[in-house]
Amino acid sequence: MDPVKRLYLQTKKLHQHVTADLPEDMAAREKYIRRTQQLLERRGRLMEKLEQEGSRADEEHPETRQRYTEEIGRMNEEINEEMNAKRFTIRGEYNRTKNRRVTGRKYKNPYEGPTVDGLFFDKKN
DSSP: OOHHHHHHHHHHHHHHHHHSOOOSSHHHHHHHHHHHHHHHHHHHHHHHHHHHHOOOOOSSOHHHHHHHHHHHHHHHHHHHHHHHHHHHHHHHHHHHHHHHHHHHHHHHOTTSSOOSTTOOOOOOO
């Protein structure tokens, strides 16, 4: 099979996977992220192999090869946009969880953290 066609098919799989909604369940989300990493690694290997082989033209169907490369470029832009959006979603959820944890600790022990404006809490003797 033509290396460009293999790259196209792998990019299409990645595109379909990335454009799917991010799962809410943490276990499903981890599986989703692992699958994304696998698809990216396979695609990266195909791209490296294509670079090593050089840009030899397909003598039989150059228009098909051109169509594949254009479609790969279009899908790649959409993949990048979707992955950035999902990264910001995950980062936002992480920050909210982290803030909830800190706030919960402050309510549990309000005197644990730094003091305000040099005010210290001491026991009276």
